[in-house]
Amino acid sequence: MTALVPVIDLAPWFAGDPVGKAAIARQVSEACEHIGFLVIAGHRVEQALIDEVFVTAGAFYDLPQAEKDRWRPGNGASPRGYHAIETKNLAKTLGYDNPPDLREQFYNGPLVDRAHLFARFPVASMLYEPNIWPDTPAAYRPVMSRYYMAMEALGQTLMHVFAAALGMREGFFDDKIDRHFSTLPANHYPVPLGDPKPGQVRCGEHSDFGSLTILALNDAPGGLQIKTADGIWNDVTAERGQFIVNIGDMMQRWTNDRWVSTLHRVVNPPADQRARSRRLSVGYFLHPNYDAEIACLPTCADPTHPARYEPVRAGDLMARKLQARAT
Numbered sequence: 001m002t003a004l005v006p007v008i009d010l011a012p013w014f015a016g017d018p019v020g021k022a023a024i025a026r027q028v029s030e031a032c033e034h035i036g037f038l039v040i041a042g043h044r045v046e047q048a049l050i051d052e053v054f055v056t057a058g059a060f061y062d063l064p065q066a067e068k069d070r071w072r073p074g075n076g077a078s079p080r081g082y083h084a085i086e087t088k089n090l091a092k093t094l095g096y097d098n099p100p101d102l103r104e105q106f107y108n109g110p111l112v113d114r115a116h117l118f119a120r121f122p123v124a125s126m127l128y129e130p131n132i133w134p135d136t137p138a139a140y141r142p143v144m145s146r147y148y149m150a151m152e153a154l155g156q157t158l159m160h161v162f163a164a165a166l167g168m169r170e171g172f173f174d175d176k177i178d179r180h181f182s183t184l185p186a187n188h189y190p191v192p193l194g195d196p197k198p199g200q201v202r203c204g205e206h207s208d209f210g211s212l213t214i215l216a217l218n219d220a221p222g223g224l225q226i227k228t229a230d231g232i233w234n235d236v237t238a239e240r241g242q243f244i245v246n247i248g249d250m251m252q253r254w255t256n257d258r259w260v261s262t263l264h265r266v267v268n269p270p271a272d273q274r275a276r277s278r279r280l281s282v283g284y285f286l287h288p289n290y291d292a293e294i295a296c297l298p299t300c301a302d303p304t305h306p307a308r309y310e311p312v313r314a315g316d317l318m319a320r321k322l323q324a325r326a327t
Helices: 011-015 018-034 047-061 065-069 090-094 140-165 249-254 271-276 314-325
Strands: 007-009 037-041 081-083 104-108 184-189 203-206 212-218 224-227 233-235 243-247 264-266 279-286
Touching (some): 007 018, 011 018, 018 140, 047 104, 047 140, 047 212, 047 279, 090 203, 104 140, 140 184, 140 212, 140 243, 140 279
Parallel strands (some): 007 037
Antiparallel strands (some): 037 243, 203 264, 212 279, 224 264
16 A cells, blocks of 8 residues: 555444544544545455455446446436446546546445435435346345445444544534435446547546545556645555545535545556456445535634635535536
8 A cells, every 4th residue: 555545444443442543533634634535444344245246246347238238327427327438527527628437337326215305406316316226147236235235334434433533523424424325336447448549547537526435446557546736646556455535525625625635536557457457446435415514514614714615515516516527
């Protein structure tokens, strides 16, 4: 693991050790203030489940294109179902006019139907759409459902850690994420069949939209890079059994820019390493409740650092981002 991004062991947090929990909160605060990324170990998600997720996702992406296309959503901006290569363009969210991304994805959302809770918001229906489940491989729905639940639990724990790191009570975010619209895309970066277009990468430069992201990956040439304040791109990966965690735009707004939602991308493999560059990752994007107010936290403003942003609903922010990235 690069020294740029710290590895933080959560075992003392789960053990309830007050000294260890305080140390973890300090480490997380420092990481989020300076780089917006960290790597976690000791998270209690079983490695057998993580391995099963990657086997299952790989089996889906091995299917013929016509079979995968059966599971496309009707709306290309929908965070559900299958999205083919070159149908998304994350760099567009920053106003760039790059070619579309060289990855395919399969999105799942909450396992509980919450659409009726937000029927008063016209655009909420897209964020709370029913899941689309492929019938091949047969294990896709049960495996991804178990993993989604594991990520929900870990995400809530991390929000407790974040609250402590920000000087808030641990449960501060609980009523802001209990009706969330979090997504779980399985990402596939296939072996390139030829040269990319000028400016085209596996996943374009962007910041994540929500509160936090938990990423599992199998490392391969052509991987994740983050952009530091000096404009330098740095490779980031994680060891087996670890997750990469980063904060998103909503958390940056919540913290009044005290924490940074860092730009990142997935680059193409070197030409001489393409043959072994197939890459899979699975990310859990913790998005708050649609009607959660993203407003400056009490501990992140003072007379010399007033709130920089007007309060806004989480769902309204997300809907704009999803429309911007669709090609």
